[in-house]
Amino acid sequence: MSDLRNAALQARDLYRFYRAGDEETLALKGVSADIGFGEIVAVVGPSGSGKSTLLNCLAGLDEPAGGTVWVDGERMTNRSESERADLRARRMGVLFQTNNLLDHLTIEDNIRLTQSLVKRQGQRPLQLLEQVGVAHRRTAYPAQLSGGELARAALAVAWANEPAVLLADEPTGELDGETEHRLLALMRERADSGHGVLVVTHSTEVMAIADRVIPLSDGCVST
Numbered sequence: 211m212s213d214l215r216n217a218a219l220q221a222r223d224l225y226r227f228y229r230a231g232d233e234e235t236l237a238l239k240g241v242s243a244d245i246g247f248g249e250i251v252a253v254v255g256p257s258g259s260g261k262s263t264l265l266n267c268l269a270g271l272d273e274p275a276g277g278t279v280w281v282d283g284e285r286m287t288n289r290s291e292s293e294r295a296d297l298r299a300r301r302m303g304v305l306f307q308t309n310n311l312l313d314h315l316t317i318e319d320n321i322r323l324t325q326s327l328v329k330r331q332g333q334r335p336l337q338l339l340e341q342v343g344v345a346h347r348r349t350a351y352p353a354q355l356s357g358g359e360l361a362r363a364a365l366a367v368a369w370a371n372e373p374a375v376l377l378a379d380e381p382t383g384e385l386d387g388e389t390e391h392r393l394l395a396l397m398r399e400r401a402d403s404g405h406g407v408l409v410v411t412h413s414t415e416v417m418a419i420a421d422r423v424i425p426l427s428d429g430c431v432s433t
Contacts (some may be wrong), residue, residue: 211399216247217244217245217246217247217280217283217406218245218246218249218374218405219243219244219245219279219280219281219282219355219375219408220244220373220380221264221268221278221279221280221393222242222243222274222275222277222278222279223240223265223277223278224240224264224267224274224277224279225238225239225240225274225277225292226238226263226267226272226274226275226429227275227314228374232313232363235297236429237263237363237429238267238274238277238429239428239429241260241264241277241400241426241429241430242277242429242431243264243268243408244254244277244333245375245404245406245407246406247279247374247404248401248404248405248406248422249364249401249406249421249422250397250398250401250407250413250420250422251407251408251409251421251422251423252408252409252410252416252420252422252423253265253410253423253424253426253428254411254423254424254426255342255349255424255425255427255432256415256427258322258364259427259428259429260426260430261379261410261425261426262292262410263429264377264410264426265377265408265410267279267287268377268408269298269302269377270286270287270289270294270295270297270298270302271294271298272388272428273287273288273373274275274287280373281297281298281301282301282374282375284297284301284404286298289395291390293376297406299324299351299371300328300373301372301373301374302366302373302374302375302376302377303368303369303373303376303377304368304376304379305364305365305376305377305378305379305381306350306378306380307381307383307384308384310360310364310367310368311360311363313351313352313353313388314351315347316348316351317339317344317347317348317350317351317355317366318336318339318348318351318369318380319348320363320373321338321367321370322335322371324371325371327371328371332371332372333370333372334422335366335370336348336350338366338369341366341369341396342362342363342365342396343392344359344419350397355388357384357385358389360380361382361385362392362396364381364395365381365393369400373405374405374423375405375406375407375408376397376400376405376406377408378397378409378410378411380410380411380412380413381409381411382411382413382415383412383413387415388415391415394415394416394419397409397419397424398419401421402429413417
């Protein structure tokens with residue numbers, strides 16, 4: 211195992227089983243992955259290959275049946291759900307394709323709520339929204355934003371606590387080409403400033419900006 215201090219995120223030998231009645235599916239079969247500081251890693255593969263299962267295990271949203279995940283040197287796996295949630299709030303940003311924001315809060319208040327979860331002074335909400343180009347919409351609610359504005363606002367929320375690593379699940383899947391390019395440029399800027407970024411994707415544009423690509427097939431890293 212490489213030095214944990216040199217990695218934003220490390221996963222070793224992850225296994226995940228699902229059961230439905232008498233049927234058992236092995237969704238991950240000993241998957242290992244590293245995301246370095248300053249690096250964008252794309253995870254690719256066909257539907258059912260284990261990409262979303264891997265992201266959920268890395269984010270601590272799901273507990274693998276075997277293996278270990280470290281985030282910025284802290285162990286995520288084999289901890290209580292509340293401990294995993296605390297680590298996720300402090301060290302990680304998670305960006306899903308949809309449903310990243312609370313509908314009853316403005317986008318500025320979504321950032322404030324995220325920042326209230328940790329006792330660390332980060333960037334002001336307005337600064338974050340300026341970086342992603344939606345500061346003029348800070349008092350808007352998610353339902354009032356266009357698809358591109360919503361994606362950029364969600365990215366600002368994911369960055370709210372200066373996470374060591376950003377995990378993104380198909381973040382550009384429903385965006386037009388121009389908005390996708392802008393979102394990827396923002397991710398590249400964040401990686402270049404020393405953060406780790408992992409993106410689960412089908413997009414060739416994401417693969418083009420990635421420093422490394424991890425291909426999954428049938429729950430395994432393929433070669």
